[in-house]
Amino acid sequence: MVIEPGDERPGTRNDLSGQVGGSVVQAGVIQQLTLVSQESPTAGIPRQLPPAPRGFVNRVRELGELDRLLERAGDDSAPLVAVVNGLGGVGKSALSRHWAYRVRERFTDGQLYAHLGDLRHEGGGAAVSDVLGGFLRALGVQEKWIPADLAERAAMFRSRTADLQLLILLDDVEHAAQVTPVLPASSAGVVVVTSHRRLGELVVTGAVPVPLAPLDEDEGVRLLAGVLGQERVHAEPEAARELARLCGGLPVALRVAAARLVQRRGRSIGGLVAELADERRRLERLTAGGRTVVEAVFETAYHALTPEVGRLYRLLGAVPVADFSARAVQVVAGVSERETERLLDLLLEANLVEETASDRYRFHDLVRLHAARVAEQEAPGEREAALGRMARWYRACAMAADRVVTTNRLRLAPVPEPVEPEVTFASEKAALDWLEGERGNMLAVLRVAGLAGWDDVVWQTVEALWPLHHGRKHYADWIEAGRLGTLSARRDGNPAAEARMRNQTARAFVELGDLGPADEELRLARALAEESGDRRLEATVLESLGQVELARKDFDAATARFTEALALNEALGRTRGMGLQSYHLGLTHTAAGRPEEAFEAFGRARRLMEEAGTENDRAKIDIELGLVHRLLGRPGEIVERVAEAAWTMRAKGVPVKEARAWEILADLTVDLGDELGAHECLRQAIAVHLRLGNAAKAEELGARLPS
Template sequence: MVIESDDERSGASGTRNELSGQVGGNVVQAGVIQHLTFAAQEPPVAEIPRQLPPEPRDFVNRVRELDELDRLLDEGGDGSAPLVAVVNGLGGVGKSALSRRWAHRVRERFTDGQLYASLGDLRHGGGVAVSDVLGGFLRALGVREAGIPADPSERAALFRSRTADLRLLILLDDVEHAAQVTPVLPASGSGVVVVTSHSRLGELVVTGAVPVPLAPLDEEQGVRLLAGVLGEERVHAEPQAAGELARLCGGLPVALRVAAARLAQRRGRPIARLVTELTDERRRLERLAVGGKTIVEAVFETACRALPPGAGRLYRLLGAVPVADLSVQAVQVVAGTGERETEESLELLEANLLEETAQERYRFHDLVRLHAARLAEREEAPGEREAALGRMARWYRACAMAADRAVTRSRLRLAPAPEPVEPEVTFSSARQALDWLEGERGNMLAVLRLAERAGWDDVVWQTVEALWVLHHSRKHYADWIEAGRLGTLAAGRLGNRAAEARMRNQTARAFVELGELGPADEELRLARSLAVESGDRRLEAAVLESLGQVELARGAFDAAIGHFTEALAVNEALGRTRGAGLQSYHLGLTHTAAGRPREAFEAFERARGLIGAEDETSRAKIDIELGLVHRMLGRPEEIVGRVTEAARTMRARGVPLKEARAWEILAGLTADLGDERGSEEHLRRAIAVYLDLGKTAKADELGGRLPPPAPEDS
């Protein structure tokens, strides 16, 4: 310090008081000082912060996730930066409980303390909340209020300085964005930061954070949580009701705790009664409430408010769609936007409101779906909802029609060619088309129900007609019959006799295969009358074929041959070569069943020539049956190669029932040729396919033909 006197510059008093240069400690500037005492203060000694909230009660399972966090801690990093774990999942799934449980398990390993902040409690505008968190952490680390900078970036820098050599555990709860975490990362490589968030926080993961996704509890775990609140005795008294309650709550701990709280308030109330109340989907969310507060719904509302407008709209529209899961293309259809815009709107996936179940397929958690549906009703105009549903119904119709044509190029179709749709779905093979239909089977039926209620009758019957290839190949009889009923009602309302005949005929074929010949007769009686009224002789031939199938199932072989022969004549008169070939095939089946192998052989060979080499599936089907005929004629060696190729064709094209029949017939052919080892191999293949199809009785029957296992050496 330098004090000078300069009369010319000091004014009238001739005194000057000036401070310059480097200064440390206390400085006092005054005119006259009579007495001065300096009292030096020691800096405050910081206590080790222990800010963790209490450990959660009734915590169940989560062994895998706890082990994953343990492994992260045990393996450590390279020491250059703190370890960061992002515990993410749907609101109410138990992210906070898991992170607190783990933090309490390992807290003694962090000798310099544990810091905690809930950004949900502080949330009032992005960076301000982060600045508040930093301020609180600095105070906990012993920084005096006057020493905490006001500027957020300066606070972050000071925090890094104070934590450079500390072994800290930091728990940040309810984070929305990666930008809320980065400023709060300590400088020490021995620190660990656990973040909980509805979002996946991809920006943090890209920079090295470890994601720890948290799924809902399964039924057993949910029941254990209920028992922890209600007591083992009460839950064990109603095990089925407790399991159903866990399922209705979707495994969400927040929902389970609310349900348990309701039951705990009324000890004499049966669990089954609450289950009955929650079964009504329309009121489930509002009934998951305590003290009039809809806690579960509030969790979802909070997550939705954080969505950008496009994602919020998509969330609501998807809630209006009555399907279990959707491909990314179907999501785009519902949104009615381009591919890029749809992908941007799928940011709601990052909010864990929509789950990615498989490659580019998405589904809602059951309770989230109910919430999205309620929002759609409240906030989306009826016209918007109807437009989204209409786009989806028309898109599924076009896709089903494209798949139908990929499986069978030429067959009877009444519906006009499908209209172009976006995004277009194409199929490179029949197998791919059938597998796509199989994967969308549940959605197709849901869309048909929706379209029928909406009165989109053309969409309904045309979609059902296209689904014939799926139903006939994969044998989902319940779907087959329900779809046929919906198609029949739709065609009847339109007054379209040809379409109604088509629907009734397709439905009848399911009844025939199930052996329910009475319902089949009734459907075909009406179908034949409608086909005649329509004047479409192609339909008459199709109904005649089905009538022949009924008589064949009854064992009335001559009557069956009469129907198939008449259908053959109609097809020949119309110049429908493939149709004539199919009737020859059915004649071959009838002669085989009647024990007339020579007539069957002639019918099958004629069918094979009429069908043409381009229809691989139909030719393979014929060759399989020719295998049985050759056995009957005592000529197995002539057909083994063709039946083997037919089995491979059916496998490649995804027609398992026919594949299994081919292996079964091959087992008999090779046995006739003295190849016991080959016969056993074919039989095992047939059994494996039947088991995959759930046909255990047939598999057991064939298993009885296998040789007994060789005795073990003693």
């Protein structure tokens, strides 16, 4: 609009009244006035999405979650927000870009994209301002009209996006505060955020979390096939699966590994697998263009941690456990329970650990390697102190569990000093289940403790693990722990403890039917027991020697050994020991076809166990009495007690004995003419054997069921 000089119309006044917002310019004579729009005349619909990733595979569930989010767009007054979170390198950006590219045409007003990592400044605030500036320019606002202040930019962005149907993809977000100013003022908009953190503040305000886990082996193999070609993967299927496992299901690691194979067409997948098998060098060998790409991902996340969280990360990397409870983390950190919860939450938020179950956490396999590497930066004294705290804590917990399972068995180790945090067990089954859940960790800690020379900790822990080994039958663990305990007891100069360790190890060999090693262990154990002067140990070794003779079916020799052990326990006044030897005599007489003598021996054993034993002891005697009653032709007199024993063993968490009870009960009910009852007992036994992984025994029993 142009006003020529002298064009003063009648009634025109140059004054102002009322309320005015913004700036006002007053002038006497206006030669020419030009009104400029904020919008660029060349502005179009923004199409900022990066190209869709090539070779994208899998992630059907996560794509479905994002699709369901899209169906809700417009239902509320605010835009929908999804937070795709997960470990660095797990494929968050690829998933988000793939989905965004697939649905981009539904957003008629355009798509905006920003990679926060590329714009990150110290503290992160300036990065958000830069993002808003870029978005406003993409929406047609000229540079000179874009405010410098972050709050003003956010307000202008909301004004420009009101009622627009926009898709916004924010990649590599560090904090929720980087997202809030960039939210459009439109319910038709959708914002997808990727972050290695969980961004709980956004989730609390209504954002939808889309956690991204590593690929499983099948998915990893499909990714490899997409890069290498199906023919190459099909030529080495097992090697491809192992490569997927070694890469931990991380797409970034799989793509780096595949790129190495693409560059060297003559190299086999198996050759690369062999190269990556060395855990100590796996991260440095996952390189692309000379850069340790995978390790760099973890380094970025690690350096973003606060000093306290970084210390915990290093200390957890220094301890040899695959997974850990919150209490174990507290022990390693040496801090209060509340502080442990806070530090764990921050590690979870950073996606450097994952919660596998209630109160259980673990590192991803490759993250564990990184944590172990940066643990070397921790002072040696700190690392050793953390390991020592964990070893002593596991010893105290194992001893507490042992005492719950069996109150009055022979123990050489003194009761340890109380440790924090204390672990208590409400029942025998709870104690056994805890030992079961921690057995891998305890074995790993025993190895390290042995190397560190903490010999008393090692053999005392192994002694306390007897209920687990004897009750749950993990023979490889049992034998390795026994070997570690034997070596430590010998270094400790403790012949009684060494005899104890050798005896426990021999019992594993007896149950496996490997009687040569059992003989050798017991020969040395007997000499050590005599050297120690502890006659309780002599009786225990005699019992094990009787077990060897029973396994050889030399029933007379077995009877002699158990009788000798019984007499020694009588001389020592050990009621439970007397009951155990009577029980073993009963087993020997049963195996020898002497049911009357077995009935008498088991009867005596039960009377003694009622006085000094546990409910477990009485139940296992009743189970074997079931077989004796059957041999004597009196099944009806014992069937209820055997059934009760089966349920007792289930309640106590002793599946091997429970399965035997159901099998004997099936035979008793057949003798009583109850075929349907027998079938139900067999099904119970089959279920237990399947839980134990004994498919062969389950199949054998299944053959007795009607087809």
